[in-house]
Amino acid sequence: MSAAVKQQGAADAADTERRLNMIEAINEALDIMLARDPDVIVMGEDVGYFGGVFRCTAGLQEKHGKTRVFDTPISECGIIGVAVGMGAYGLRPVPEIQFADYIYPGLDQLISEAARLRYRSACDYIAPLTVRSPFGGGIFGGQTHSQSPEAIFTHVSGIKTVIPSTPHDAKGLLISAIEDNDPVIFFEPKRIYNGPFSGYYDKPVEPWKRHKDSAVPEGYYRIPLGKARIVREGEAMTVLAYGTMVHVAEAVCRAKGIDAEIIDLRTLVPLDIEAIEASVRKTGRCMIVHEATRTSGFGAELSALVTERCFFHLEAPVERVTGFDTPYPHSLEWAYFPGPVRIGEAIDKLLKD
Amino acid sequence: MADRPEKPARGGHNKPALALHVPEPKFRPGDAVDFSHLEIPQAGLLARPDETAHPSQIGDFAHSLIRVLGDDNKAHGAWDPKLDPETLRAMLGHMALVRAFDERMFRGQRQGKTSFYMKCTGEEATSVAAAMALASDDMVFPSYRQQGILIVRGYPIVDMINQIYSNKADKLKGRQLPIMYSSREHSFFSISGNLATQCPQAVGWAMASAIKGDTRIAATWLGEGSTAEGDFHSACTFATVYNAPVILNVINNQWAISSFSGFAGAERTTFAARALGYGMAGLRVDGNDALAVYAAMQWAANRARANAGPTLIEHFTYRAEGHSTSDDPAGYRSAHEREEWPLGDPIMRLKRHLIELGEWDLERQAAMDLDCAERVKAATKEAEKNGILGHGMHHPFHTMFEDVFEELPWHLKEQAAQAIRERKVKWPGSLEE
Numbered sequence: 126m127s128a129a130v131k132q133q134g135a136a137d138a139a140d141t142e143r144r145l146n147m148i149e150a151i152n153e154a155l156d157i158m159l160a161r162d163p164d165v166i167v168m169g170e171d172v173g174y175f176g177g178v179f180r181c182t183a184g185l186q187e188k189h190g191k192t193r194v195f196d197t198p199i200s201e202c203g204i205i206g207v208a209v210g211m212g213a214y215g216l217r218p219v220p221e222i223q224f225a226d227y228i229y230p231g232l233d234q235l236i237s238e239a240a241r242l243r244y245r246s247a248c249d250y251i252a253p254l255t256v257r258s259p260f261g262g263g264i265f266g267g268q269t270h271s272q273s274p275e276a277i278f279t280h281v282s283g284i285k286t287v288i289p290s291t292p293h294d295a296k297g298l299l300i301s302a303i304e305d306n307d308p309v310i311f312f313e314p315k316r317i318y319n320g321p322f323s324g325y326y327d328k329p330v331e332p333w334k335r336h337k338d339s340a341v342p343e344g345y346y347r348i349p350l351g352k353a354r355i356v357r358e359g360e361a362m363t364v365l366a367y368g369t370m371v372h373v374a375e376a377v378c379r380a381k382g383i384d385a386e387i388i389d390l391r392t393l394v395p396l397d398i399e400a401i402e403a404s405v406r407k408t409g410r411c412m413i414v415h416e417a418t419r420t421s422g423f424g425a426e427l428s429a430l431v432t433e434r435c436f437f438h439l440e441a442p443v444e445r446v447t448g449f450d451t452p453y454p455h456s457l458e459w460a461y462f463p464g465p466v467r468i469g470e471a472i473d474k475l476l477k478d
Numbered sequence: 479m480a481d482r483p484e485k486p487a488r489g490g491h492n493k494p495a496l497a498l499h500v501p502e503p504k505f506r507p508g509d510a511v512d513f514s515h516l517e518i519p520q521a522g523l524l525a526r527p528d529e530t531a532h533p534s535q536i537g538d539f540a541h542s543l544i545r546v547l548g549d550d551n552k553a554h555g556a557w558d559p560k561l562d563p564e565t566l567r568a569m570l571g572h573m574a575l576v577r578a579f580d581e582r583m584f585r586g587q588r589q590g591k592t593s594f595y596m597k598c599t600g601e602e603a604t605s606v607a608a609a610m611a612l613a614s615d616d617m618v619f620p621s622y623r624q625q626g627i628l629i630v631r632g633y634p635i636v637d638m639i640n641q642i643y644s645n646k647a648d649k650l651k652g653r654q655l656p657i658m659y660s661s662r663e664h665s666f667f668s669i670s671g672n673l674a675t676q677c678p679q680a681v682g683w684a685m686a687s688a689i690k691g692d693t694r695i696a697a698t699w700l701g702e703g704s705t706a707e708g709d710f711h712s713a714c715t716f717a718t719v720y721n722a723p724v725i726l727n728v729i730n731n732q733w734a735i736s737s738f739s740g741f742a743g744a745e746r747t748t749f750a751a752r753a754l755g756y757g758m759a760g761l762r763v764d765g766n767d768a769l770a771v772y773a774a775m776q777w778a779a780n781r782a783r784a785n786a787g788p789t790l791i792e793h794f795t796y797r798a799e800g801h802s803t804s805d806d807p808a809g810y811r812s813a814h815e816r817e818e819w820p821l822g823d824p825i826m827r828l829k830r831h832l833i834e835l836g837e838w839d840l841e842r843q844a845a846m847d848l849d850c851a852e853r854v855k856a857a858t859k860e861a862e863k864n865g866i867l868g869h870g871m872h873h874p875f876h877t878m879f880e881d882v883f884e885e886l887p888w889h890l891k892e893q894a895a896q897a898i899r900e901r902k903v904k905w906p907g908s909l910e911e
Contacts, residue, residue, distance in 0.1 A: 166689065192689045198719055203678050203712030210619070210682025210696075213667060216689070218682075230708065237672045238679070244881045246660040246668035247650045251884075283882050306884045351887065395887035 144334040145341040147318045150292035151181045151257070154299035155219065157345050159189045162217060165303060167194045169204060169221030169257075178223060179259055179318060201231035205256065209238050212252045219303055225260035225312060226272045239308040240283030255302040255309045260288075261369050261416050262453050263316035263326070263462060271453035273368075273417035278310045279393045279426065285309045285350060286393040290317065290371040291338035294391060297348030305350060314368035324373035324464040353397035355404075359386040362410035362475055365401060365427050367391065370414040370463070377468045383476070385412075393423055398430065405431050409440040410475050416463060419447040441478060444471040501740030505812040513820045521545040521767070522554025529777055530786040533759045540750035540760030543794060546769040547827050551834040557773040559611075563837035569610060569768055570832060571846060573602040573825045576626045578850035579635060582858060583642055587656075587803045591866040592642050594656045598623040600798030600816075603768040603824035604729050605699070606630055608793075611775035612697060617687075619667040619680035619698040622657055623729065631664040636857040644872060645865035651873040651881075665694075673704035677713035677726060684724035684782075685716070695782040697725040697775075702749050702792075703734025706742045714756045714790070723782035725775065726790045728752075729765065731797035736810040750792035758788050765795030766821040768828045796821070875901060 145153065158165045167182055167189075173196040176183030186194040197204050201222055208218040222228045228235075239252035262271030278286045287302050287309055289295035295313065302309040316322050320332045333339035356371060361384040366374045371389045378385040386404050390397065405411045411431050413424040424445040431443050446463045454461055505511050524544055527536045548554050561569070580597035587595040598605065605626030609618070618627055628638060637649055641659055644652040650660060660668035667683075670676060680698035687694050700710060705728055717724050728749045732739050742749070753760025759781060763774040771793060778789035796819045800807045807813075832838030865871025879886060879894040886894070 166686075198712075198715050200708075200712045200715060202708050203681075203716045206675065206678025206709060206712060207682030207685060207716050210679035210684075211686040212682075213679065214617075214683045214686035214690075216686045233672055233709070234675060234678070238670060238675050242668060243884070245650065245654050245658070245670075246662075247653065248881055249660045249662040250668050285883070395883075395889070398888055 143341060143343065144339045145292045146320070146333040146339065147289070147292045147295050147313065148180050150296040150341050151299055151313065152183060152185070153341070154296040154303075155182060155185055156188065158219070158300060158303045159185060159193055161345065164215060164217045165193070166211060166216050166218045167221070168197050168208075168218065170197055170199055170223045172196060172221050177221065179315065181257070181313075182221070201227055201229070202234055205231035205234035205239065208254045208256075209234055209242065209252050212239075212254050213250045217253050217303060219255045219257060222256060222258040224266075224270050225258045225274055226269045228256070228258055228274065232277070235278075235284065235308070236281050240281050243307070244283060251306055252308045253306045255299070255305070255311050257299070257311045257313060259315035259318070260312040261314045261316055262458060263322060263369065265455065265458055266453070267455040268452040271458070273312075273415065273448070275310070275312055275393060276417060276421060276423045279423055283307070285395065286312070287350060287391065288312045288314065288367045288393065289391065290314065290368050290389050291336070292333055292341050293338045294348055294354065294389075296341055297346050298350070298391060300345065301347045301350050304347070309350070312368065316369045317372060321372040322369055323376035324462070324468070325376070326459050326462070326464070348391070350392045351395040351397055352391065353400040354389040354391055355400070356387040356389050357385065359384040360408060361385055362412060362472070363388060363401070363404040363408045364412050364414060365390060366414040367393065368416070370416055373464060374412075374414045374468060377465045377472070380465070381469060381472060383472055396430075398434070401427070401431065402434055405435040406438045409438050411435075411439070412444045412446060412468075412471050412475055414446045414463060414468060416448050418450045419445065420450050422447055441475050444475045446471045501738070501745055503738035503740065503811065505815060507808060507810065507812055509812045509814070511812050511814040511818040513818055516820060517543070518820055519543055519545060521548035522556075522558070524555065524557065526556035526773075526777070529781040530784055531759070533754065533757050533787075536759060537754055540754055540762055540792075541748055543762050543764055544770045544774055545764040545767050546773060547767045547831055551827070551830040553769055553831065557770060559769055559773040559776060561769070561772065563832070563835060565610070566828065566832055566835075567838065569607060569772075570825065570828050570838070572606045572610075572626065572629050573768070573828065574846055575635075575850045575853065576602045576606060576629050577825060578847070578854050579625065579629070579638070582854045583639070584803060586642070586858065591862075592644065592656050593867055594803055595642065596622055596657050596802045597799045598625060600823060601729060601731055601765065601795050602626055603771045603828075604727065604765045604793040604795055607768040607771040608697070608727060608775045611772045612779055613694070615665050616694050616779070617665045617667065617680070617683050617696045619676035619683070619696065620669060621673070621676065621699045621701060621704075621729070622669055622671070623701075624699050625657065625659075628659060628661070628664065628666060631666065633659075633661055633664050633666070634857075635854065636860045639857055639861035640864055643861055643864070643866045645861065645867070646871045646873055647861070647864035648873065651877045674700050674707035674709040676700065677710050678716060680726070681713045681716045681722050681724050684722040684788075685720050688720070688723055693783065695723040695725070695779060697727065699727040699729060701734055702728055702730035702732075702739050702744065703737060703742050705749055705752060714752065714758060717788040718756045718758050721785065721787045723785070724788045725778045725782060726788065728790065728792045729795060730792050731795050733797045733801070733807070733811065735801045735805060736807075738811075748792055750790060753790035758790055760790045760792070762792045762794060764821055765793030766824040766827060768824050769831075794821070
């Protein structure tokens with residue numbers, strides 16, 4: 126039996142009619158944590174009075190005050206740097222980086238400072254920050270508003286990387302991330318802020334309210350970090366995905382009538398290796414889907430782990446479906462995006478014998 | 479000074495060829511040294527403005543030099559902090575201990591007891607006098623040459639040596655390069671080897687203190703070379719935007735390894751003047767004058783405590799020795815600089831002042847020096863019982879994998895098991911776990 130939490134969202138759906146999109150779910154998690162813990166601080170570019178360019182912090186400054194929720198200078202190095210200092214004081218900062226593409230000026234503070242502080246000071250100081258940032262493409266954001274840099278962080282010892290794919294999970298995972306005593310990168314797939322995405326970009330957008338996992342319980346709840354979610358049980362193959370690509374992979378499998386077992390990883394580090402191993406041993410085939418560039422992407426790590434640990438259960442080579450190793454092109458966004466055609470081809474290859 | 483190419487890259491026009499300026503220090507190895515170009519105002523000349531003054535009213539302080547101790551060894555002017563003789567003797571004692579400690583640790587590195595060491599010779603006042611002007615629970619975010627703060631705050635020197643030796647008693651479990659101390663108990667932040675990262679962190683700590691309505695302030699130190707880092711400018715921006723109760727100390731010791739201060743912009747303006755563009759108070763102080771350092775720090779601390787804002791202090795000093803044990807300054811600067819340095823030595827100057835006051839004499843000085851050397855020697859012997867670097871007496875193996883995260887994840891458990899397996903092959907006689 127896998128340690129993964131099965132269909133948690135669906136179970137809760139029966140209890141409530143309340144439906145939230147991802148933005149509302151994130152806003153609610155922040156609101157709850159600001160109310161529960163006086164040490165929680167929310168800050169970032171445009172997050173205060175205005176409520177954030179994606180509205181994730183709307184109303185929070187008015188409710189919790191200007192010293193709890195505030196705007197910052199346009200300086201990602203400064204935002205992360207002061208958050209590390211606030212953490213050393215004893216606060217629990219939740220900085221927002223407006224787009225994941227903007228996070229690079231803050232990398233030294235994240236990689237050399239936040240991620241290493243507990244270790245280098247032998248627990249004298251910790252950096253309990255949660256860095257929220259919208260990531261991924263599919264919104265015509267061009268190369269500076271579309272990137273998926275998660276592998277940069279999974280490569281760094283001392284940082285946890287969390288990526289939700291539903292409103293239900295976004296709220297519970299964000300609460301866990303804020304309460305976690307280690308630095309957490311919390312990437313929010315902005316393509317699915319307002320509705321799940323099938324990958325068929327020319328079809329009308331589905332709102333979240335028709336999706337079972339938009340049922341979000343009121344109040345405080347946690348989804349543990351390091352636990353994957355089995356989106357759909359199946360026998361034909363295992364699909365490992367996170368963020369937007371969970372929905373795209375699910376839609377493609379449905380359209381092709383594939384009895385796939387789809388695993389939403391939710392946390393990349395620490396990874397739920399038990400859930401992955403159990404599923405691949407059962408199905409004997411594995412497809413990994415992510416939007417990020419291919420070379421040294423997180424899919425490479427997943428492929429290596431599956432091969433090392435499940436080799437004698439595999440009936441076909443592991444398939445990786447990824448973005449191309451190019452910058453994210455503006456006009457050719459849908460040529461770049463690892464959508465139904467690329468995923469379909471990989472499925473066919475994986476199942477051909 | 480301009481370095482022009484021999485012929486322009488493109489012909490066919492009558493515009494002047496552009497020229498790149500690459501800074502060059504005044505003196506290189508073997509050169510005679512003449513520091514007469516440095517403007518050194520007489521001690522005691524400057525007024526002491528109100529601590530809540532608007533930065534625009536005190537811009538001159540960023541270009542002048544606050545000095546208290548004169549050539550006559552007396553304290554002069556409005557910046558004289560008027561410390562009692564006991565405090566002055568304590569200040570002298572702390573600086574003397576730092577110097578004795580540096581001497582011994584440098585020698586220890588040469589004897590192979592550790593991998594690395596950094597002295598602060600000539601700069602002792604910038605950490606000792608500065609720390610004495612703060613409350614002991616004010617939070618400090620030092621760079622790597624502020625061992626004087628730990629000495630002032632009473633951190634046991636045997637623990638400093640344990641850290642330098644990375645031995646089994648090292649409080650940082652042998653994880654950090656020597657001298658990268660950390661002590662939460664002494665409100666001393668973990669030192670980073672990456673430069674200037676501590677600056678926005680200090681500002682963030684100060685912001686947190688203000689958010690919580692605390693009374694403690696923060697102070698940080700960095701070298702003039704690393705003011706070129708973006709972190710420093712982010713820190714200045716955040717400090718002024720939020721009026722954070724923080725003090726930014728720029729230790730201008732003229733040299734960043736082999737690069738003179740010109741590569742951080744010193745040919746154009748002072749480092750204290752960086753404050754002015756941010757609308758921050760900026761003070762420039764004789765960093766070899768312990769009384770001036772104390773006074774400037776006290777002014778800035780009072781300002782921060784009064785919610786009157788952050789201060790940038792440039793401590794104008796000289797790095798009398800190499801950057802570290804891995805550096806030989808004979809390769810890039812004139813050996814005469816140290817002896818010609820017009821601001822003298824901070825320990826000598828304070829000693830002469832105390833003697834001038836009739837509160838000190840050469841006999842007591844000799845006894846103090848002997849005592850410092852003995853204390854360091856005794857602490858060194860004590861620390862060596864816990865091992866020196868590379869001789870097996872380190873922290874247990876499994877500590878390598880601890881504290882990466884609060885809890886050990888599966889992948890680190892697997893890697894720890896690998897390390898234990900390897901140990902049995904590499905060191906078959908090893909008994910420790």
